[in-house]
Amino acid sequence: MSASLVCIDDYEKYALSVLPRDALDFYRSGAGSQQTLADNRQSFLRYKIRPRFLRDVSNRNSSTTILGKKISMPIGISPTALQKMAHADGEVATARAAEAMGTIFILSTASSTSIEEVAKAAPNCIKWFQLYVFKDRNVTRSLVERAEKAGYEALVLTVDLPVLGIRHADVRNKFTLPQHLTYANFDSLTQQLKNSTNKVCLKDYINAIYDSSLQWNDIKWLKTITTLPIILKGVLTAEDALLAAEVQVDGIIVSNHGGRQLDDTFATIDVLEEIVQAVGNKMEIYMDGGIRDGVDVFKALALGAKMVFIGRPALWGLAHSGEDGVNNVLNILRNEFDTTLALSGCRGLGDIRREMVVHVTRHWK
Numbered sequence: 001m002s003a004s005l006v007c008i009d010d011y012e013k014y015a016l017s018v019l020p021r022d023a024l025d026f027y028r029s030g031a032g033s034q035q036t037l038a039d040n041r042q043s044f045l046r047y048k049i050r051p052r053f054l055r056d057v058s059n060r061n062s063s064t065t066i067l068g069k070k071i072s073m074p075i076g077i078s079p080t081a082l083q084k085m086a087h088a089d090g091e092v093a094t095a096r097a098a099e100a101m102g103t104i105f106i107l108s109t110a111s112s113t114s115i116e117e118v119a120k121a122a123p124n125c126i127k128w129f130q131l132y133v134f135k136d137r138n139v140t141r142s143l144v145e146r147a148e149k150a151g152y153e154a155l156v157l158t159v160d161l162p163v164l165g166i167r168h169a170d171v172r173n174k175f176t177l178p179q180h181l182t183y184a185n186f187d188s189l190t191q192q193l194k195n196s197t198n199k200v201c202l203k204d205y206i207n208a209i210y211d212s213s214l215q216w217n218d219i220k221w222l223k224t225i226t227t228l229p230i231i232l233k234g235v236l237t238a239e240d241a242l243l244a245a246e247v248q249v250d251g252i253i254v255s256n257h258g259g260r261q262l263d264d265t266f267a268t269i270d271v272l273e274e275i276v277q278a279v280g281n282k283m284e285i286y287m288d289g290g291i292r293d294g295v296d297v298f299k300a301l302a303l304g305a306k307m308v309f310i311g312r313p314a315l316w317g318l319a320h321s322g323e324d325g326v327n328n329v330l331n332i333l334r335n336e337f338d339t340t341l342a343l344s345g346c347r348g349l350g351d352i353r354r355e356m357v358v359h360v361t362r363h364w365k
């Protein structure tokens, strides 16, 4: 572990100092006035932990079981596009770090390394594939088949991107695919982007090819073309969580896409409990957005998440030193989470109780 970088913020600062402007803006930006991006962090700080002591925490265990599979800690890696902008090894490095840690890695549809290459490089990693549904359903079908064949264990259907959110920095930068990279899952898309004489914004492409007509019925269609568990990513209300339960998906990730889609919606930590309460034990509930410290993981679990995922922190680790950097980021979070368990009187995830976390304003009123 790098001696001078001891927390996720250190990795973020480092990444901000070395990444080229286009990539940096693409990675760090939120949509609109970036209020939701800021709230994802700020909201965590409004929850406080009520620790218990004298409970023999000498033996602790952070492992848990997700969709029937044991993982070493309740922290996995969310899908993020174009990881090779952060480091030449891109998604392979991230998947290998997740593999070494014994946790889940989710590969983005918009990855810069293909489904098959990642599977080959990290064969023992628990890999899920994040799916965007294309207007051309054959493209979607082919992605699903490839992911199944390559050993991915779940499909994560992202529901919060009917169109791309408006991110001012990307609009100003006319952000598009860097010349040296490809959308590795689509040769033809990459070729079209590269052949284009004008600099075509990613936004225009995405809005042209992703299917914004998607609706609940389409989940039933998805189920007819796959036997993999289906997880919906981007659910933010109890109403939609109940619909997800009705169509019998296997889990949901409470997420606002890291504040990159709808601005001025709620921080994920603030809507987590409403969703957990609505759904009960009908399916597993995970969350992402703003996790930057092991205490955040503890708070999310106390409010009912089965596990959490990180997006940008993995990119900051990648930008520092590829696989080693992501490893360090995961180790920092694991160590912080383990320390939080001990300092709160918990030996494992089963000891984390709802009453151990309170919202400051609701607590003192």
Ligand code: FNR
Residues within 6 Å of the ligand: 026, 027, 028, 040, 078, 079, 080, 081, 108, 109, 110, 130, 158, 233, 255, 256, 257, 258, 259, 260, 288, 289, 290, 291, 309, 310, 311, 312, 313
């Ligand atoms: C994302 N996210 C995302 N989500 C998704 O379903 N498919 C994708 O391709 C991407 N791409 C992507 C790129 C970048 C640069 C970022 C920062 C995010 C959203 C991601 O999966 C996750 O929801 C958030 O990143 C979680 O918030 P934090 O951890 O970044 O605060």
